Amino acid sequence: xxxxxxxxxxxxxxxxxxxxxxxxxxxxxxxxxxxxxxxxxxxxxxxxxxxxxxxxxxxxxxxxxxxxxxxxxxxxxxxxxxxxxxxxxxxxxxxxxxxxxxxxxxxxxxxxxxxxxxxxxxxxxxxxxxxxxxxxxxxxxxxxxxxxxxxxxxxxxxxxxxxxxxxxxxxxxxxxxxxxxxxxxx
Amino acid sequence: xxxxxxxxxxxxxxxxxxxxxxxxxxxxxxxxxxxxxxxxxxxxxxxxxxxxxxxxxxxxxxxxxxxxxxxxxxxxxxxxxxxxxxxxxxxxxxxxxxxxxxxxxxxxxxxxxxxxxxxxxxxxxxxxxxxxxxxxxxxxxxxxxxxxxxxxxxxxxxxxxxxxxxxxxxxxxxxxxxxxxxxxxxxxxxx
Numbered sequence: 001x002x003x004x005x006x007x008x009x010x011x012x013x014x015x016x017x018x019x020x021x022x023x024x025x026x027x028x029x030x031x032x033x034x035x036x037x038x039x040x041x042x043x044x045x046x047x048x049x050x051x052x053x054x055x056x057x058x059x060x061x062x063x064x065x066x067x068x069x070x071x072x073x074x075x076x077x078x079x080x081x082x083x084x085x086x087x088x089x090x091x092x093x094x095x096x097x098x099x100x101x102x103x104x105x106x107x108x109x110x111x112x113x114x115x116x117x118x119x120x121x122x123x124x125x126x127x128x129x130x131x132x133x134x135x136x137x138x139x140x141x142x143x144x145x146x147x148x149x150x151x152x153x154x155x156x157x158x159x160x161x162x163x164x165x166x167x168x169x170x171x172x173x174x175x176x177x178x179x180x181x182x183x184x185x186x
Numbered sequence: 187x188x189x190x191x192x193x194x195x196x197x198x199x200x201x202x203x204x205x206x207x208x209x210x211x212x213x214x215x216x217x218x219x220x221x222x223x224x225x226x227x228x229x230x231x232x233x234x235x236x237x238x239x240x241x242x243x244x245x246x247x248x249x250x251x252x253x254x255x256x257x258x259x260x261x262x263x264x265x266x267x268x269x270x271x272x273x274x275x276x277x278x279x280x281x282x283x284x285x286x287x288x289x290x291x292x293x294x295x296x297x298x299x300x301x302x303x304x305x306x307x308x309x310x311x312x313x314x315x316x317x318x319x320x321x322x323x324x325x326x327x328x329x330x331x332x333x334x335x336x337x338x339x340x341x342x343x344x345x346x347x348x349x350x351x352x353x354x355x356x357x358x359x360x361x362x363x364x365x366x367x368x369x370x371x372x373x374x375x376x377x
Contacts, residue, residue, distance in 0.1 A: 011362040015336060017343045042376045046368040047337040049318040055221040057214060058231060065209075065235050074242035076202045 001029075003036055010040050014047065190254035198245050208254070209238065215339060216262050222334045223266040225323040233269045237262040259339065259349045263331055270327060314375055321371040325364055332357050333364035 006029055012018040013026040030037050069075035188196075188204075190211070196204035216237050221230035240261050248257060322330060328350070335346045336357075343357045350357065369376060 007366070008358070008362045011365055012358055015343065015361065017358065038377075042369050043365050045376050046318075046365055046372065049315070049368070049372075050222060050322065050334055050337040052315055053222050053319050053322065053338070054218050055227045055230060057217055061213070061217075061231060061235070062209070065238055068235065068239060069205075069242055072239070072243070074239070074245075075205060076200055078202060 003033060003039075006033075006036055007039065010036060011043060014040065014043055191250060194245070194248065194254050195250060198248070205242070212255075212258060213238070216258070219259070219262055219334060219339055220266050220269075222319075222322065222338050223263070223327075223330065224269055225319055229269055230266075233262070233266045237265045240265060253345075253348075256341075256345055256348050259335060259341065259345075263335075263349055267327065267331075317375065318368075318372060321368055324371070325367055329360045329364040329367065332360040333368075336361055 006026070009018060009022060009026055010030070013023060018026065030040060066075060070077055188207070190208060193201075193204040193208050197208065213234065217230055217234040220233040220237070221227060224230050224233060237258070241258060244261070248254075322334075325333070331350060332346055335341045335349055336343065341349065343354050343361075346357045346361075347354045352360075
């Protein structure tokens with residue numbers, strides 16, 4: 001077999017595309033033939049040359065391609081984080097909006113809803129505004145019918161607001177309630 | 187890690203993420219392939235863009251039994267072929283001949299050859315690479331495609347045969363002929 005006939009086999013040998021039996025034959029020949037060894041070196045070099053040919057990729061390559069794909073509706077559009085967040089926040093936002101509306105439309109119920117369980121002490125709820133003393137009290141919101149006991153308390157409000165009078169009456173519960181008011185006034 | 191085929195199936199089902207992973211795996215390879223085939227960066231990028239668009243457009247016709255990479259290279263090769271033909275209509279092709287001259291009529295300069303112990307891992311200088319790229323462009327497209335797919339992209343003879351739609355024996359023959367032509371053309375710079 002002449003060297004010329006080995007050429008194609010050496011090419012296949014370099015590419016790993018010949019049988020194990022052919023590999024043994026080629027390697028045996030290469031060991032014995034200097035000119036075919038030189039040929040093998042050149043063949044390997046041109047293969048390496050192809051692999052060395054590379055180019056850079058433009059920074060906007062991806063952006064351009066994806067824009068074209070989206071324009072042709074070949075690629076689902078990515079939702080923005082804002083839209084995604086809004087979607088998940090929709091339910092709590094709607095609940096908050098409904099609650100706010102409820103408070104606006106129904107102020108009485110709304111106020112009740114934010115008061116401590118059991119509401120304010122009745123005394124505080126129904127005490128009339130004190131223009132003279134300047135004490136800030138919760139505004140009475142309903143003209144409820146007072147019980148006899150409550151009427152009595154209201155009738156003595158001025159007395160109750162006077163610490164000296166309280167001492168005379170010895171009403172421990174009432175003293176405690178208006179103690180704060182006294183402090184504020186001071 | 188998901189296979190290419192699994193990812194492409196997911197893309198066909200509407201997954202953008204699957205397409206993005208496939209893109210990240212293959213876009214450089216496709217661009218390099220197109221560059222090796224066309225020899226021009228701008229043209230290579232255009233061809234690579236067109237390749238991915240065609241892949242997306244033809245997603246419905248892909249058979250899950252086929253290897254995605256082979257299918258992708260088949261589309262890439264056909265796309266670059268169109269670009270090469272377009273160029274050929276307006277330009278000229280020079281055949282590889284020993285002692286050839288450059289396009290401007292000047293004798294080809296003598297360049298220092300690649301130096302390394304392993305011929306496949308030679309340090310190719312920019313000048314030599316340019317010279318090599320030019321020689322590659324002068325190969326007939328059928329030889330160039332077979333050689334680039336095998337040596338540049340790492341496809342086996344069988345895979346190259348599948349991409350080019352020819353027999354394995356024909357691939358073997360084309361790659362051998364491409365090597366011979368390149369060795370003739372680059373004789374003065376090869377070891």
